[in-house]
Amino acid sequence: MATDRYEGPVPNWLAPLADRGPMSVPTSRPWREAISPTPAPGDGIELIKDPRAIRDRVDQLSGSAQHSICALQPGAGSPSVTSTRPRKVSTRLIVESGSAGEYDHITVRRSPDPLPYRMVIIDEAIAVAAGRGTASRGAAMVVEEPVLVQGLLCLFEATWAGCIRGTSDNPTLDERNLLERMATGSTDEVIARLLGISDRQVRRRAASLLRRLGVSSRFAAGAEAVRRGWL
Numbered sequence: 001m002a003t004d005r006y007e008g009p010v011p012n013w014l015a016p017l018a019d020r021g022p023m024s025v026p027t028s029r030p031w032r033e034a035i036s037p038t039p040a041p042g043d044g045i046e047l048i049k050d051p052r053a054i055r056d057r058v059d060q061l062s063g064s065a066q067h068s069i070c071a072l073q074p075g076a077g078s079p080s081v082t083s084t085r086p087r088k089v090s091t092r093l094i095v096e097s098g099s100a101g102e103y104d105h106i107t108v109r110r111s112p113d114p115l116p117y118r119m120v121i122i123d124e125a126i127a128v129a130a131g132r133g134t135a136s137r138g139a140a141m142v143v144e145e146p147v148l149v150q151g152l153l154c155l156f157e158a159t160w161a162g163c164i165r166g167t168s169d170n171p172t173l174d175e176r177n178l179l180e181r182m183a184t185g186s187t188d189e190v191i192a193r194l195l196g197i198s199d200r201q202v203r204r205r206a207a208s209l210l211r212r213l214g215v216s217s218r219f220a221a222g223a224e225a226v227r228r229g230w231l
Contacts, residue, residue, distance in 0.1 A: 044145025054130065054140045059084045061122045068092075068123055070156045074115035092160065097229075100164055106173065109163035110229070119152060127152045171209070171230050178205055179231055183222030 048054050062069060062084040069091040085091060091106045100110045118140075119129040127149050130140035143149055171179065174195070181191040188202045195202070206218065213224045225231045 044143060044148060046142040046144075047139055048142060049139045051138055054128070057140075057142060058120055058128050061126060061128065062120065065089045065122050070119075070121040070124075070153070070160075072115050072117065072119040072156065072159065074118055092156075094156075094159055094163055101171075109160060111159060111163050113162075115159070119156065121149065121153055121156060124153055125149060171225075175205065175209060176230060178202070179209060179222065179225045182206060182209075182218045183225070183231065185219075 048057060063086070065085055067089065069085055069089055071091070071093050073093060073095045075096060088105055093106060093108045094111050094115065095108060096111055096115055100108050102108070117129055117131045119127060121127045125144070125146075127143045128140055129143065129152060130138075143152065177195060178191065181194060186194070188199045188206075191202045192199045197205075206221075210216065210218070210221050213221050213228075215221050215224050222231070
């Protein structure tokens, strides 16, 4: 990837994605080509304004992934791509909060800086991107034009390279889901139903997490998990 950087205003075709001033991105050939034109919807770009339709499209595309998923997840909460993707599809996820690490074909890194937009790239062939500020007005763009997808992939790779990597002590996604439920005070029965496991498995996994965290109560486990950046 070229080390030269583009410093300038957000390209017109990216305007719905972010409330931000000048942007700095790699000036590799795909991105240089991507920032030059101003494609309109129909030129490999579809604009979706309904939040439910956006979620449905992301779920549909993630579920159809064959090789890879790359995603930016600003804010809190678990992205739907981790639950709708085929289990063995290689997935790289950048988050703002929570733990980094590797879990079941998912590699998670935490960004040291706020992420300006939400994005999912499927099989390096199609992307869905949406801003988090007022400029996006809740809209998202589905991008299929190859040059533009490669430009967004360059942005993802540049962000990925600057992220915080995880350690082997970090919890798995299942363990993090359990910790989140424990922190809210949910009963074993409720947790078991939500996670699709038995009450006995909930108790066994909870006891294991308490030992790893060095605490004696579930309330203390939630506080310690937050302190460590697991939640």
